[in-house]
Structures are given as structure tokens and as C-alpha cells.
Amino acid sequence: MARPRKPLLSRERIVETASALVDSEGLDAVSTRRLAAELGVSGPSLYNHFRNKDEILDAVADALSARIDLSMFDEGDARGWSDALHDWAVSYRGVLTDHPNVVPVLARGPGRRPAGLRVADAVFGAMVRAGWPPAQATYIGALMRYFITGSALGSFARGFVDDRDAYDPADYPHLGQAHLLAERQEKVDEGAFETGLRALVDGLALQYETFGEKTQR
Amino acid sequence: MARPRKPLLSRERIVETASALVDSEGLDAVSTRRLAAELGVSGPSLYNHFRNKDEILDAVADALSARIDLSMFDEGDARGWSDALHDWAVSYRGVLTDHPNVVPVLARGPGRRPAGLRVADAVFGAMVRAGWPPAQATYIGALMRYFITGSALGSFARGFVDDRDAYDPADYPHLGQAHLLAERQEKVDEGAFETGLRALVDGLALQYETFGEKTQR
DNA sequence: ACCTGAACACCGTTCAAGT
DNA sequence: ACCTGAACACCGTTCAAGT
Numbered sequence: 335m336a337r338p339r340k341p342l343l344s345r346e347r348i349v350e351t352a353s354a355l356v357d358s359e360g361l362d363a364v365s366t367r368r369l370a371a372e373l374g375v376s377g378p379s380l381y382n383h384f385r386n387k388d389e390i391l392d393a394v395a396d397a398l399s400a401r402i403d404l405s406m407f408d409e410g411d412a413r414g415w416s417d418a419l420h421d422w423a424v425s426y427r428g429v430l431t432d433h434p435n436v437v438p439v440l441a442r443g444p445g446r447r448p449a450g451l452r453v454a455d456a457v458f459g460a461m462v463r464a465g466w467p468p469a470q471a472t473y474i475g476a477l478m479r480y481f482i483t484g485s486a487l488g489s490f491a492r493g494f495v496d497d498r499d500a501y502d503p504a505d506y507p508h509l510g511q512a513h514l515l516a517e518r519q520e521k522v523d524e525g526a527f528e529t530g531l532r533a534l535v536d537g538l539a540l541q542y543e544t545f546g547e548k549t550q551r
Numbered sequence: 552m553a554r555p556r557k558p559l560l561s562r563e564r565i566v567e568t569a570s571a572l573v574d575s576e577g578l579d580a581v582s583t584r585r586l587a588a589e590l591g592v593s594g595p596s597l598y599n600h601f602r603n604k605d606e607i608l609d610a611v612a613d614a615l616s617a618r619i620d621l622s623m624f625d626e627g628d629a630r631g632w633s634d635a636l637h638d639w640a641v642s643y644r645g646v647l648t649d650h651p652n653v654v655p656v657l658a659r660g661p662g663r664r665p666a667g668l669r670v671a672d673a674v675f676g677a678m679v680r681a682g683w684p685p686a687q688a689t690y691i692g693a694l695m696r697y698f699i700t701g702s703a704l705g706s707f708a709r710g711f712v713d714d715r716d717a718y719d720p721a722d723y724p725h726l727g728q729a730h731l732l733a734e735r736q737e738k739v740d741e742g743a744f745e746t747g748l749r750a751l752v753d754g755l756a757l758q759y760e761t762f763g764e765k766t767q768r
Numbered sequence: 769a770c771c772t773g774a775a776c777a778c779c780g781t782t783c784a785a786g787t
Numbered sequence: 788a789c790c791t792g793a794a795c796a797c798c799g800t801t802c803a804a805g806t
Contacts, residue, residue, distance in 0.1 A: 438655065441701075441704050441705040442705065442710060443705055443706070443710015443711065444710055444711060445710065445711075445712055446712055446717055448722070451717075451718070451722070451723050451726065451729075452722070452723065454711075454723075454726065454729070455722075455723040455724065455725050455726050458725045458726070459724065459725035462725065468728075469742070470746070472732075472739060472742075472743070473739070473742050473743040473746040473747070474743075474746070476702075476739060476740065476743035476747075477698075477702070477743045477744070477746055477747030477750070478747075479701070479705060480697075480698055480701035480702040480705065480743070480744070480747060481694075481697055481698045481701055481747065482701070483701050483704070483705055484658075484696070484697035484698055484699070484700050484701020484702070484704070485693075485694070485697040485701070487658050487700070487701070487704065488658040488659065488660055488696060488697065488700055489660070493659060493660015493661055493662065494660065494661060494662075494671075495662055495663055500663055500668075501668070505665070505668070505669070505672075506668050506669065506671075506672040507672065507676065508672045508675045508676035508679065509668065509671065509672050509675070511685075512668075512671070515689075522689060522690070522693060523693065525686070525689075525690050526689070526690040526691075526693035526694045526697070527694070527697070529687070529690040529691070529694055529755075529758070530690070530693075530694030530695075530697060530698065530751065532754065532758070533694070533750070533751050533752075533753075533754025533755045533757070533758060534747065534750050534751055534754055535750075535754070536750075536753070536754040536757050536758075537749065537750025537751055537752070537753040537754035537757075538746075538750045540750070540753050540754075541746070541749070541750060541753075
């Protein structure tokens with residue numbers, strides 16, 4: 335076949351197919367050969383469009399980042415900084431839990447991914463505008479990301495085995511119900527996320543007040 | 552050589568060597584052949600001691616979990632639940648940041664790893680004893696793990712590229728200093744962790760009070 | 769029981785060759 | 788410019804063979 339008159343591939347088509355493959359079969363299923371086969375093409379062809387496999391996965395992750403709602407950080411938005419932070423976190427987590435297999439890639443950080451950088455930029459900018467000192471605003475961006483990606487990555491509930499015998503009461507006196515975690519997974523992870531998010535935002539609000547007092551003296 | 556009179560390998564020796572290899576060269580460096588070579592043995596030998604590579608990595612992760620301080624959850628300990636939670640988180644994070652390459656394995660959850668289960672058991676037990684309802688105690692164990700593994704996994708600062716030109720002010724108006732994040736990595740990640748941890752614990756304390764009021768009525 | 773080499777079915781990536 | 792097959796240096800895992 336050699337070179338066709340119309341290109342068979344495009345970065346978009348590769349990213350779309352890779353995304354679908356990660357979602358349906360997991361990160362490990364995305365090999366260059368498998369992905370190429372899915373695209374009706376041979377393995378090395380991908381290297382005409384991406385420098386390497388990591389760049390493909392980065393593009394998949396960035397497409398996800400682009401879907402995180404940032405409108406709550408707009409200047410015109412009436413929400414206070416803490417409500418904005420809360421709503422952003424919910425949107426962020428929603429995107430991740432819809433595509434849990436991509437989370438390990440996203441957890442590597444924004445790197446040079448444009449959408450990832452836009453997210454960091456929006457949060458940092460909004461916190462500074464709300465009166466947080468730059469160092470604290472940086473911390474807030476970081477710690478929110480810790481919590482959100484942590485919650486999407488390590489589904490707490492799925493981390494436990496669905497096997498009563500795995501939890502000998504002599505060894506783990508308080509884990510008698512742990513085998514039920516697996517089936518209640520969604521509920522547990524959602525409850526833990528909401529509880530943690532509220533605690534985080536409330537706790538930050540406390541620090542914000544103290545900091546406000548300090549600067550007034 | 553075939554079978555030696557004295558076994559060349561043991562689970563302990565394999566786990567120790569694997570741990571050292573992950574720490575020094577990263578998770579990707581641990582292939583069965585490479586690890587076997589490091590042990591002076593051929594690749595398939597490992598399968599006499601572990602069912603597969605994942606079990607080796609699980610053992611490496613569990614050795615780490617075993618080093619997390621849990622003494623603050625002892626019945627005799629005078630700390631309140633929130634101080635205990637705080638101190639445990641600090642110890643947990645310390646173990647992880649000493650061995651950042653293992654974090655992705657640990658983030659998979661306790662599974663059947665004994666030390667991982669002991670950690671979950673201790674936290675849950677202590678929170679219930681402090682008066683938290685079981686459902687909330689489960690949430691607390693989960694959300695703390697989200698935050699701690701999230702912070703160890705995705706070093707926020709290292710996630711940014713150390714290159715001024717990566718942050719065009721037209722695209723990212725607030726990221727003018729982002730290229731400095733890489734060199735300040737430790738400080739930023741530590742500050743974010745401490746800020747977030749305090750917020751989390753303070754926020755939980757607020758919820759604890761409200762819940763206490765409710766049950767008194 | 770515990771090690772070996774050979775083998776199977778894979779990887780990511782490079783590169784010369786084709787149009 | 789964009790695709791191909793062949794090749795290189797790897798993988799994880801199985802298995803018969805050896806003591």
C-alpha cells in the first residue's frame with residue numbers, strides 16, 4: 335500500500351480510538367500494535383503522528399482535562415471561592431470516574447498538556463483573585479488535585495477483596511464488614527469523596543478567616 | 552546447575568532486591584528477567600516463589616505498609632481522634648515519599664496484603680471507638696487514603712515542566728512562575744500536604760461537632 | 769523442591785523501502 | 788508526507804528437563 339492518496343490516520347482519529355480502547359479494555363490493552371490494528375493500519379504508522387506512545391496517552395488525558403468545567407472560576411461568576419472550588423472538584427471527579435482507566439496518566443501532572451495547564455491556571459488565578467496569597471493559592475491547587483485524583487485512582491472500596499475469608503477477625507477485628515465494600519463501591523467512594531470535599535473546603539475557609547485577621551493587624 | 556542443595560532464592564531476598572530496584576531505577580526497571588539477573592538467577596526461577604510479577608510488587612508494597620506508624624490508634628494513646636488521624640497521615644506520607652516509585656502499586660488498595668489491611672483496620676477501629684458512626688468511619692479511612700496517596704503519587708510540583716517557554720502568558724495568564732515549581736518541588740508538595748491535612752482534619756472536626764449535636768437531641 | 773534453557777506470544781521503536 | 792515489513796532488543800509466563 336505504501337502511502338495512500340488520502341492519509342489514513344490523523345491525530346484526532348488516533349486519540350479517539352485510543353480513548354475508546356482505554357475505556358473499554360484498560361490501559362494495558364493500549365499497545366501500539368493493538369491500537370494500530372484497531373485503526374486498520376500497521377504499528378509503526380503511529381509514529382508519523384506522535385513521537386511515542388506516551389504522547390498518545392498524554393493526548394488522551396488532555397482530552398479529558400478539556401472536559402472539566404472551569405466556568406465557576408470566571409470573573410463574572412457570583413459564587414464565592416469556596417463554592418467555586420467545591421463545584422469544580424465535583425466536575426473534575428465526575429470526568430475522572432467516567433474514565434477511571436485514564437486516571438493514572440492524568441495523575442502524572444499537566445506537563446505540557448494545554449488543557450491540564452488551563453485547569454491549573456484557572457484555579458490558581460481564581461484563588462489569588464479571592465485574596466489568597468500566591469503561595470497558598472499554589473497549595474490549594476495542589477492539594478485539591480491530590481484529593482481528586484487520589485479518589486478517582488484508588489477506589490477505596492474496589493481496593494478490598496470481595497471474600498469474607500480474607501478478613502480473619504483475629505487479625506483484623508474491625509473489618510468484619512469489609513467484604514461488603516466491593517458491592518457498595520460506588521456509594522462508599524461517593525460518600526467518602528463528598529465528606530472529604532466538604533471537610534477540605536470548610537477547613538480551608540477556617541484558614542482563610544485566620545489569615546484575614548492576621549493581615550488586618 | 553538445576554537444583555542447588557541450598558535454595559538460591561527466598562521470598563524475602565526477592566522482595567528486598569525488588570524494593571531496592573524500584574527505589575533506584577523505577578517501577579519499569581523491574582522486569583522478571585532484570586530482577587532475576589540482579590539475584591544471580593534466571594528469569595523463570597522467580598515463579599517458584601511467587602505466582603506472578605504482580606505478587607512480587609504487592610509484597611514490596613506491603614513491606615512499605617508495614618512501616619506506617621499505627622501506635623497513635625492504640626487504646627492507651629492519649630491523643631484525640633483528630634490528632635491521631637493527623638499524626639498517622641504524616642507517618643503514612645513520610646513512608647511513601649521515601650519510596651515514591653512504589654506508590655502506584657500501593658494505590659491499588661490493600662487487596663489481600665496483610666499490612667495494608669492492618670492499616671485499614673486500625674483507622675476504622677479508632678474512629679468508631681471515638682464515636683464516629685461506622686459509615687462515617689469508613690469514609691474517613693477512604694478519604695484520608697485518597698489524599699495521602701494522591702499527594703505522594705502526583706507530586707504536584709514535579710508535574711510541571713521546568714521550562715519558562717512552556718507557559719505562554721497569553722494562554723495561561725497566572726502561570727508566570729510555574730517553571731519555578733520544579734526546583735521548589737519539595738517545599739511546595741510539603742506545604743500543600745500540610746495545608747490540606749490541616750484543612751481536612753479541621754473540617755472533619757466541624758462535622759463531628761454537628762453530628763454530636765444531632766445525636767444529643 | 770528448585771533451578772535451567774527453550775519457547776510462545778507478546779512489547780516499543782527504528783529504519784530502509786515504497787509511492 | 789505517510790504508509791509498509793523487517794528487525795532489534797526487549798517483555799511475562801509456561802513447561803519439560805535436570806538433580
